[in-house]
Amino acid sequence: MRDDPTTREEDWERRTELPLFYASLLFIAGYAVRVLASRSEHLWRDAAGIVVLLTWLCFIGDYAVRLVLSGDRPLRFVRRHWLDSLIVLLPTLRPLRMVKVHDAVQARRERPRRGLYQRVITYAGLSAVLLGFSGALGVYHHEHRDPRSSIRTFWDAVWWVCETLTTVGYGDVAPVTPAGRVIAIGLMVCGLALLGAVTGSFSSWLIQVFRREDEEEPPGNRGSPGAP
Structure with a gap:
């Protein structure tokens, strides 16, 4: 109704x-x-x-x-x-609502929804870019005037965000203010979630491809590796 x-x-x-x-x-x-x-x-x-x-x-x-x-x-x-x-x-x-935005764009253009793996990669990629840029702005805003902070320029903040989202964490730059550390916690959680989503989706896609190849392979070619 x-x-x-x-x-x-x-x-x-x-x-x-x-x-x-x-x-x-x-x-x-x-x-x-x-x-x-x-x-x-x-x-x-x-x-x-x-x-x-x-x-x-x-x-x-x-x-x-x-x-x-x-x-x-x-x-x-x-x-x-x-x-x-x-x-x-x-x-x-x-940007965390990127899935609904993507679906709205597809519906507005009267296109069918993309496959699951394409949607996951698109969502993770766009979310990482927008969240990373927003996080760099937030960290730079709160850190660059603090004399204790090693984040002195916006590019320092961008470098730190790349380290955080990719879970590398060199430790050469790090936030020291309370607000900066709260932003860091949020980016760590989002980075792990996005990385896990992409890795899991890619692994599942590979398994699906290999399974399809095995199913399409002729029965005579499925012998053991040691068979003549």
Whole structure:
């Protein structure tokens, strides 16, 4: 039924997923200008601050509309949509909704959904890039003015993010502020999850390919390696 709260919420989410994804890109761009622009560039910093505030209000408004459409109690809605609740507080985590964004793009173009392995690789790759860039901005913002920190430039932050997401961890640069370490914990968790998803998907794909080759191989060629 069209009046069902779940249906109304899903319709709203399907229609707003792409616009909100573009809004998240604007948020990240505005945040980047705000962090990287010099203090003398007041006009750019003020404009970027307005963009960040407006896009953040869009996320809050979307969350409020979905709460009303769902018909749930606030606490139940928060538990059911814990990731969305976290994204409202930390909009830079919006890339974690990349799967739904990808499905929305495919549906908008009336294309069938890609295979599971392609979707996992696409999701992991785009999420790693956007989360990595957001994490580098956040760490640089909190670390570069601290005299104890070894992260002095934005490229130091990018290098550190690459080490963290790939679980290499050379230890040559590391955050020392409380906010920087919280960001580090988040990136460590996301890096392990993304790396595990890609590795598991790739291994499963290889097993599937080898199994298909074995099934297509003629029975006469399936002898043991030592057979003449």
